[in-house]
Amino acid sequence: MTLNRDDISNRLAAVGYIADHDVATALWLMDFLKRPLLLEGEAGVGKTEVAKALAAVHGAELIRLQCYEGLDQNAALYEWNYQRQLLAIKTREGDGANADAIEEHIFSERYLLERPLLAAIRREKPPVLLVDEVDRADEEFEAFLLELLSDFQVSIPELGTIKATSIPRVVLTSNGTRELSDALRRRCLYHYVDFPDVDREAKIITTRTPGIDTTLALQIARMVASVRKEDLRKVPGVAETLDWAATLAGLDMHDLRQEPEVVHETMMCLLKTREDRSRLTREVTERLLGKVA
């Protein structure tokens, strides 16, 4: 299924992801050039959302591999179901079956546990494979991933080589905790996800928070934008904005300026460290509110 760029834009909007044009271009290029897409950006700008939206756009399954330190092939690719295998050996031994037959039996598909990477290449319909926070995995894993992304086949010593039945659309995200290798960067398309601008964020708020005023959404977006400019340790992401918007909508607010007290108290939705909390004092909140108006 090939869509042109505007189709992708429209469909993204239809599934509730308010994209800028560049994202749509990058997503279109993924199909056009058959390359994975690497998304970088600060925490909370909605990198993972892009993959989810992409899956929704193509009506494909989303398979997610969350990377962490010490992630190895067994957790990412496949694992034998050892418990069942042991059990099978014990029961067969009682039957007096010969060793070859047992081996044949226990190293069959039945005892294979699919992990995300293997699952992604064995689907009928191409899924979206999200390799989340690839920078958390170590370099060896990155090299392995690179190999998989170019060959799309996996060899399991006991079972033979498994070729991809469909080529998944691959999205990688990185938070920049470790420098990724040049090889991986070159292999991928790159998109830097920035915080949405005020208009886009307001649109996101109205799409995701049912029953919110458009004026309030715009005020919230402006307020968050100015909070982000303050010198904070943890800059609030889009998810925090949505939390805050939901809170304010739930409190039946219509105008931020009317109740600065409530605004200040609910700011805990945005500020997640004690330090940031103490930095945004009542006075600062009021100053920011003044600018929003």
Add this chain to the structure above:
Amino acid sequence: MSASARQPASANPEPGGWFAARRRLAGFARTLRDNGFKVGLSETGDALAILAGPLAARPSTLRPALRALFCGTHSDWERFDEIFDAYWLGRDVHQARVLAGTAFEGRAPGRHLKDVGSPTGAAGLPDHSERRHDVGDDTGDGQGRREGASRFENLASTDLRHIVDAADIAQAHALAARLSRVMRARLVRRERVRRHGRRLDLRRTIHRNISHGGTLLDLAWRKRKIKPLRLVFLLDASGSMSLYTAFFVRFLHGVVDAFHESEAFVFHTRLAHVSASLRDRDVTRAVDKLALMAQGIGGGTKIGESLATFNRWHARRVINSRTAVMIVSDGYDTGTPEQLGEEMRRLRRRCRRIIWLNPLIGWRDYSPQARGMQAALPFIDLFAPAHSIESLAALEPYLARI
């Protein structure tokens, strides 16, 4: 790449125009490479496919497409538009290169070119340092500098260029290698102590127990991988440090060479990530490259601001819980001491140790009076002299204990 194979089929119907477009694109790829982008053949091939595709109709659609393809890092991403506009929308390319090049080159392009051309340029930093030193910075400590730091002063007063000789480089390297070795020995021992892991490794356990007929007697455990100590080096390359930079650049090369995990940064009024240039196998070439990068210097040092850049953009990536940060600076800061203190506090929270090496400590009667130094002191684990190879070697027992 399948995409490049697709390209002729959908090529521009007018062969002449297509050819010209291809030439332009090749030129663009070259410009990007000149600007430090990692652009390979397969990228150029894919770019041709894009050029033949529907997005090439307008610059506003072509730009994001090429940007997604050619960029690999955030800094690429930020510079791309400028280079793209310069190349495709008719502004002067050379101007763009200067604009988009590293900050140091950008500061004094004329001088840069002149120095590359001249034979003394190859000798590296010391020559320039001397020149700059003569021009002088007006911190008022110029006189003092000439008197301090025994070993260096000797060399400096005769011929600064002798510092580049092979023996000195070898010595700096040997020292760096020795430091890395003591730090590693410690790690190996730790790994041996932790014999029991947290989880059973079933795959290995079963394999190991084949000889027992499948009965599990001998268990294999998994333990967490131990990360080696990482060293992050922040070198002050400002005017007031000029006498020492040459030596430290060499030491830095040794460190980057010996430590598997190490990162190097140079700062004066801005911060530059130099690990990649230091990884050049050829010592003299690496040092030359760095000397060129450090050349835009002179004027003040903005330690606080450079640390802020480091904390904001690099710290997350290069610092983990087992990282020792080594700052080499004399602490003369033209920024505000408050900012320096604040950034030091942030840095302190992230890393394991902060070691501040100050060449001035080697002088008689030195006390850290500079306001910047005062602000930074509370966050420093070790404040040590670094005016000679001997003083660096004295760090050995400390590093072994980290």
